[in-house]
Amino acid sequence: MTDLVEIAPSVHDLGSFKVRRVLPSRPRTMVGPFIFVDEFGPAQMETGEGMDVRPHPHINLATVTYLFEGAIGHRDSLGTHKVIRPGAVNLMTAGTGIVHSERSPQEERDAGPRLYGMQTWLALPDGKEEVDPAFDHITEDQLPLIEDGKASARVLMGTLWGKTAATPQHSPTIYADIILASASMPIDAEADERAVLVTEGSMTLDDQPLEPFKLYILAPGQPMTLAGTGRAMLLGGEAFSTKRHVWWNFVSSSRDRIEQAKEDWNAHRFPVVPGDEDERIPIPEVPKTVSYP
Numbered sequence: 001m002t003d004l005v006e007i008a009p010s011v012h013d014l015g016s017f018k019v020r021r022v023l024p025s026r027p028r029t030m031v032g033p034f035i036f037v038d039e040f041g042p043a044q045m046e047t048g049e050g051m052d053v054r055p056h057p058h059i060n061l062a063t064v065t066y067l068f069e070g071a072i073g074h075r076d077s078l079g080t081h082k083v084i085r086p087g088a089v090n091l092m093t094a095g096t097g098i099v100h101s102e103r104s105p106q107e108e109r110d111a112g113p114r115l116y117g118m119q120t121w122l123a124l125p126d127g128k129e130e131v132d133p134a135f136d137h138i139t140e141d142q143l144p145l146i147e148d149g150k151a152s153a154r155v156l157m158g159t160l161w162g163k164t165a166a167t168p169q170h171s172p173t174i175y176a177d178i179i180l181a182s183a184s185m186p187i188d189a190e191a192d193e194r195a196v197l198v199t200e201g202s203m204t205l206d207d208q209p210l211e212p213f214k215l216y217i218l219a220p221g222q223p224m225t226l227a228g229t230g231r232a233m234l235l236g237g238e239a240f241s242t243k244r245h246v247w248w249n250f251v252s253s254s255r256d257r258i259e260q261a262k263e264d265w266n267a268h269r270f271p272v273v274p275g276d277e278d279e280r281i282p283i284p285e286v287p288k289t290v291s292y293p
Helices: 106-111 255-266
Strands: 005-007 010-013 018-023 034-044 052-058 061-069 072-076 081-084 089-093 098-103 114-123 134-138 145-148 151-157 173-187 193-205 208-210 215-217 224-237 245-247 250-252
Touching: 034 061, 034 193, 034 224, 052 250, 052 255, 061 072, 061 151, 072 089, 081 089, 081 134, 089 098, 173 193, 245 255, 250 255
Parallel strands: none
Antiparallel strands: 005 215, 010 018, 018 034, 034 114, 052 098, 061 089, 061 114, 072 081, 072 098, 089 134, 145 151, 151 173, 173 224, 193 208, 193 215, 193 224, 245 250
């Protein structure tokens, strides 16, 4: 059996909940188009509390939000206002530049929000980094569910196990939510790059134990079997032939383009978010998200 490459998460304690980040990291910047992978929660907040991510900018990437529990209200500079709940996918394409905020809806705050899910970023491929900004909400019925006894998998992006999600792709991508109950499931070997992240329970890959919240990168072209009880995310896709840089909320093949985005945000040249115009996140002196070197 080929050893798996392991990436331990950096953990950011936000008070009401924890965020565990495995990409970008020193060992690895990307897996397929995935250049940022966060798992947050599970968390039970107090009544009146909630998530409040103030307006902030992105360029040259697409964000993918997927929840296991709870709800997040998304607003962006295109005028979008959409609440995402478990089973659906929010895909926001930044392209030339977009600004968005993420906040718990009032009804969630009133009840004491539960929050548990994934947010990932996809680098946009060569020739598509500067596409027009866009937002897509993909409902649960557009995301195929494959079930076999005590094993199930929801295809969130791309084609897996013969089923294709309706989520738009800028480059070949695979993304799936797998739930096992003392069961096993084969992991497709066709994608250039693949990784598995266990979010709960006890699982193995070809009998090798997987530690929750670590990212395990699979050897290219090697069929493997995921087994056990719990939940895991499978992610990956076509490998990028050109390097991507990450600094704060900006991703690009060009460091100069990132510098320009920093200047544009400081100079208030990005558009505002309708309905959330009064606040913004300033550029940090030392960002928590960077690529190496």
